[in-house]
Amino acid sequence: MxxxxxxxxxxxxxxxxxxxxxxxxxxxxxxxxxxxxxxxxxxxxxxxxxxxxxxxxxxxxxxxxxxxxxxxxxxxxxxxxxxxxxxxxxxxxxxxxxxxSEIGAILKRDADAVLALAHEVEKPAWPAAIDAIAAADEVFVTGFQTIRGIAEDFTRRLSIVRGSVRFMSPHDGGLVEWIPSFRRADESRCLVLIDMAPYAREALPIVQTARGLGMQVVIVTDELNTWASAESPFVFHVATKVDAFLESTGPMTTLMNVIIHEVAGRAPEKARKRIKDWPPIMRGLGLY
Amino acid sequence: MxxxxxxxxxxxxxxxxxxxxxxxxxxxxxxxxxxxxxxxxxxxxxxxxxxxxxxxxxxxxxxxxxxxxxxxxxxxxxxxxxxxxxxxxxxxxxxxxxxxSEIGAILKRDADAVLALAHEVEKPAWPAAIDAIAAADEVFVTGFQTIRGIAEDFTRRLSIVRGSVRFMSPHDGGLVEWIPSFRRADESRCLVLIDMAPYAREALPIVQTARGLGMQVVIVTDELNTWASAESPFVFHVATKVDAFLESTGPMTTLMNVIIHEVAGRAPEKARKRIKDWPPIMRGLGLY
DNA sequence: ATTAAAATGGTAGCGTTCTGTCATAAACAT
DNA sequence: ATGTTTATGACAGAACGCTACCATTTTAAT
Structure with missing residues (x-):
């Protein structure tokens, strides 16, 4: 082939x-x-x-x-x-x-960026990050501004594949979930942070707080982010510059989907079962 | 060695x-x-x-x-x-x-799906759809479930490029914005609907309502959607099946980005100005 | 807050690379 | 052998990439 x-x-x-x-x-x-x-x-x-x-x-x-x-x-x-x-x-x-055409060039660069993700999943840190997400007792997800939606969708979709996933908006009282509970001191927790350089001021303190609480932190960010590597071993970079008016978030979405796929792969039977259960759940909830 | x-x-x-x-x-x-x-x-x-x-x-x-x-x-x-x-x-x-590897195949298919978007952009309906979005006095955006986040991000990002863009959640009192106002009966309105087949039951009535109110409707959906073409001339299909546990939404995100880019291109000077103004706006709003 | 130091960006100039025009050399046909 | 076509090179102008000088902004220190 x-x-x-x-x-x-x-x-x-x-x-x-x-x-x-x-x-x-x-x-x-x-x-x-x-x-x-x-x-x-x-x-x-x-x-x-x-x-x-x-x-x-x-x-x-x-x-x-x-x-x-x-x-x-x-x-x-x-x-x-x-x-x-x-x-x-x-x-x-x-x-x-x-x-x-101009759009053609953008599409090409986006496609190229998707292929370049192969580099990221090849890193030794990748399987470890997947393990961290798959094995954690509880997973938190966060992301700001124009990629907040991606973070939210990631939360929803990851919830199909494994339980105990929560989107966290640090601005409406978000971090209270993190108050250490001694009843469950042995539980492992993991934070997935989606970040882009232009909007990142808030991200660093959150990561540091999470680390301080002993959480694993997986960071998906763009190529311009330079602080993340110092904070966590699980940092993955996505190309977002495509010479359009705005950056492209497509490749980043793809990477999130791959993460979900891999996490599902860590416990296939459970994941498939969850997927099977998913439509009825939705129907029960009406639409949302 | x-x-x-x-x-x-x-x-x-x-x-x-x-x-x-x-x-x-x-x-x-x-x-x-x-x-x-x-x-x-x-x-x-x-x-x-x-x-x-x-x-x-x-x-x-x-x-x-x-x-x-x-x-x-x-x-x-x-x-x-x-x-x-x-x-x-x-x-x-x-x-x-x-x-x-398995992930490699997924990445390839995603990249391929991105390139295939060139077909959509080439359709005669494409420039017309861009015009509709760019020229409308008011733009509504909606999307459900696991692509709701994409729709929200699209709203935020389109807002950088042009004004009067609103995300619409049809379930928390959403459609009231549509009550026809005769003071502004001459204003043109446009709905952008992001849709995926498995979750689409709600989409059709929304589209029909919008059409009934004289709105233009742009629909971005997956390959499996069959009803959309009957409702609007502005329908664009994105390949989402990549043989992963879940569908891939990456190419769809890319298409939304391209739409934003094109809309920006319809009024370049205004769009550039908006982008220049954007960072201060963000700062003013704190984070969100 | 004020000052000093450093980092960064803009403009202009230099050098390099690339291409258009013309001239020369080679290949070919008769 | 001669004329014609084709291939190649020399030169010069245009375009682009790179760097030096100065202005501005940012950062750090007191």
Missing amino acids: NDQPNTPEESPLAARLCSISGGLTKSEAIIAQWLVLNEATLGLETGSSIASKTGVSEITVSRFLKRAGYKGLQGLKEDLQAALVHAHVSPADRYFRLLD | NDQPNTPEESPLAARLCSISGGLTKSEAIIAQWLVLNEATLGLETGSSIASKTGVSEITVSRFLKRAGYKGLQGLKEDLQAALVHAHVSPADRYFRLLD
Whole structure:
């Protein structure tokens, strides 16, 4: 099922270069071959560096790239980046045509950010964080401003998968739930904090309070957050800058969904049972 | 003997950045973290692109790199290249070592769903829907259950971009806002409904009520929804099934963000002004 | 609160990269 | 051999990325 990103004969770049109509000239062949062989490090090259390494002149490189359909070396680099997304995600190139617009660029970056989440779940801290959420006797969730809703939905959806999950708004009397209860001193508690840099002033003290009470803290935040790592080992970064008017919260939502999926995976039979029970529960509640 | 080309905590770049004597300033910390998180694609970046993505100025990036011991971004790229040669890792599989796993599949499908949004944006109804939202004198937003939070966040974020946006919970006395006011009978109103099939029983009557009051209705829903198209021309479908325990709402969030971006684009100067005014507004409100 | 120090951003200038125009060289056909 | 086409390179202008100088803002210290 997987395409082979490494095999040169299957690389989209190679395919594109080979498909140039009318064959290649000697210099062009040299350039093309060099490009394919060095595809991995193309991003670090520059037009003239390629020229000198292949022994042709700068302008020939430029011309060749344009003939191959790229908009200069910069365009080739962009295409390379986009091709990554396409190669691994789309069954065909059915979207190519659509993705040239401004929105297309935003969508591409969002998709890329989603794929980049693979890095996060790969971290050693990831399974530990999932364990912390799955094993805790009680889970608190919080988030502010324009991602408060994501935090609330996360709470609802996590509640389908495991019990004792509570959204916490620190501003309407929220932290009272945390008053240490000695009757249940042995219970473990976990806080999931969703955070974005522009709105984060309130987050730090909450995390510190939670830590002080012996809670585990899982923090999902954007790339710009720098304080979180000092407070907890369970910090996961999501790319949110997509050059739109506002940041994108889509990838963050995806990550929350993955967390839920993984927590469910820690106790599959229980989770499935809860899901089975869920519709009747809803019906009983009318709508909400 | 094992090479860990991707593990952030072992990367030579990360090591070097961490070892800077005298600690990092706030901006520097942001830059450093961003560099580490995006090391895989650094080759495709440029000084100013990094600056814009991290929210600092070009010159701060330049200064920081010099302080870190690199000779500008070019020097950093050269160092990276040297490291890459050793690691034998192609940027093509930077994410995908683990994408054969179950989570990998989920991420891929989510990313694919995001790209597939290009189809929705391409529909003729799309610009019309954006117009309806942008031009309306008043915009109502609603959504239930596990996507209610998305609807609320959409309300908050759309409020940054244009005024008179209101989240509407039809169950706590919600529809009173709709009582026709003859003083403002000429005002146009628009409803944005976010919907998912499993929870949709309540949505239809709301839409019909809105239509009866002469409102435009924009509906964002999943692939399974069949009734919406009969009620409004502005229906957009998002793929939500990713074979996880629960549906994925990430792509839907992305689509809402795109809507906001487009609405902002309809009145750029006003939108930019609103964004500029936004931080003070927030501060004035304390936190929420 | 006031002052000093540091950090950051804006503007402008330099250097580099990229591309358009023209000229030269090579390949090819007759 | 000659003329024609094509490929390649040299030069220059445009565009962009990078850094030096100065102004402004932020932070820390008293």
